Amino acid sequence: MAELIKIFEYEVIANDFNIAGTASSAIKRNLKQLGISPVIVRRVSIISYEAEINIIIHSNGGNIYLEIYDDKLTLRAYDNGPGIKNLELAMTEGFSTASNAARELGFGAGMGLPNMKKNSDAFKISSTEEGTKIDIDINIE
Amino acid sequence: MERAFYLDKDKCEGCTNCMRKCPTEAIRLVDDKAAINDDKCIHCGECIRVCPYNAYNPLTNRKDDISKEKFSIVIPSTAVYGQFHIGTEICNIHRALLSLGFDYVYDESWAAELLSLAVKNRVSQLKDIRPIINSNCPAVVRLIKVKYPALLDNILLIESPMEISALLARKNAKELFNIKEEDIEVFYISPCPAKAISVHKPVGTEHSKIDKVISLKEIFGDLIREMKMQKDICFSNPSLKGLKWTVSGGQCEACEIDNSIAVSGIENVLNILEEIENGKLDHIDFVELMACNESCLGGQFNFENPFVAKNNINYIIKTTDTSTILIDDLGRFDEFEKAGLFNMEIRLTDNGNAGLSLKAAVERLDRVEKIWKALPKLDCGSCGAPTCRALAEDIVDGFATIDDCVILKIKK
DSSP states (O other): OOOEEEEEEEEEOTTOGGGTTHHHHHHHHHHHHTTOOHHHHHHHHHHHHHHHHHHHHHSSOEEEEEEEESSEEEEEEEEOSOOOSOHHHHTSTTOOOOOHHHHHTTOOOSOHHHHHHHTOSEEEEEEETTEEEEEEEEEOO | OOOSEEEOTTTOOOOSHHHHHOTTOOEEEETTEEEEOTTTOOOOOHHHHHOTTOOEEEOOOOGGGSOSSSEEEEEEOGGGGGSSOTTOOHHHHHHHHHHTTOSEEOOHHHHHHHHHHHHHHHHHHOTTSOSEEOOOOHHHHHHHHHHOGGGGGGBOOBOOHHHHHHHHHHHHHHHHHOOOGGGEEEEEEESSHHHHHHHHSOSSSSSOSOOEEEEHHHHHHHHHHHHHHOOSOOOOOOOHHHHHTTSTTHHHHHTTOSSEEEEESHHHHHHHHHHHHTTTTTTOSEEEEESSTTGGGGOTTOOSOHHHHHHHHHHHHHHOOGGGOOOOSGGGHHHHHHTTTTBOOOOOOOOTTTTSOHHHHHHHHHHHHHHHHHSOOOOOOTTSSSSHHHHHHHHHTTSOOGGGOHHHHHHO
16 A cells, blocks of 8 residues: 655635746655656646646635655645546547637647646546546556 | 856846846845856856846957967857957958967858768657757756656757867868877867856866867957958858758757757756657657847847847848858768767766655655745745745755745734
8 A cells, every 4th residue: 555655735726827837846846856757747737837827727726736646646626626528528638628818828728637637647537516626646666 | 277257246137137047947036145056057057147237247268368389270160250340350350360479260150061961860860759858058958967867869869060179170280280189179169158157167067178168248348449450351261051951940940850949048948848748749859949139140149139130140141142151071071970079978967856755855855845825926036045945945955944925024
């Protein structure tokens, strides 16, 4: 059984592009300081950045949790709704429901979720009107 | 030799300017004087640039080091061509170098033209790596090694125009002048400390093909004097494509890579590397990253303002009579490429924290966080560390104590 060593928690505020990237930057900095291998850091950076931007663009806000185990990292992105209507479609590359305002900022290319899945070792997503929950494992052994 | 510059301790006032500007937090104040950590220093020279007391000085070879016994080749960085009054012919600069005692001048722009082809080919072949990062700014390569090791695989493993110039210049000396390898000595006129140190401690090849480096500032006065004595006009023979490498964005242009971005200046480079690490630039084919503003024209060993120098270089590109240009080694590109002449390796160094177990590393981080919370977060630098966070790390690692914080002391 994997031993949990530490949990980091980051709050992500809906629609606030001023601080977009703050949580993923902090995650990246912490992982680098922990001496996690560069390749893993890069994968987590990509995942956490996508997760953070998704919460900002699409949700009513939420949290990102990074759990450090002795053999893996678990990233949980939990938001407070309104949920993804069609999960299967959302997992398709190029599909996007992002607003024009978000697209003008260069976001919303429809690669977020597929990209996150591609970079993870285990990927779980569930969504209701109360919120979307994404649980991702990245092995470090 | 650790660095191509040194700190004159008598001039250092312990003002913290360099410490706070250092992109890798490599500087601390020790006994009120700046001290550089060689494991973290990327030789970008920002400290030289920001020092209000000119306490950092170049540490390179001098004119007197040109040996009479050896066949001395000199390669001026193409940035050198931007340092003189607009309209100055490159060939007059070359003549001035010869009058200083060099036997042969090799024009770096030709190596850059050859490499333009090599880069272009390589970028289109390596479709799986995006974006590809240029490797000709040694400060950027070192920055990636120290701060962004996950991006090492993105670096294009092609040697710099500086090294290829030295290789071709040696070949020419042997083929054209019948000189033996052991009788050749190659000098480089460098615009910056990063390239200068690369001769002694290369980021790529095992041994640099260059033997000695002179900073442009060191030799600038002599060149001006020699050029004033020249009466006749001569015709320059540069590669116009290669000269473009001197200005920011020019490498992208010369290599004909359309989907590319050019970034110059250390802070801009740091920002873009963060973006690349976040996977935001995977749709870009090539990024040209140069540590100095306005690329090599912004190097700290240059004399002229980089924007003025850029105009000088562009003037040369616009007005050179192409009918007089001789094509040197270009015809042999395929032969060179096949022989692996352009290839480069990057040697890896160990990561700082690699020795700690994950559990110990988490405990260390927790202690850093705890101490940091107690610090004033002014990032004033009075303690001798660049930020409160850096001080917290230094305390945990045993290099400082909480008493070093001046603000906390006053509050007590």
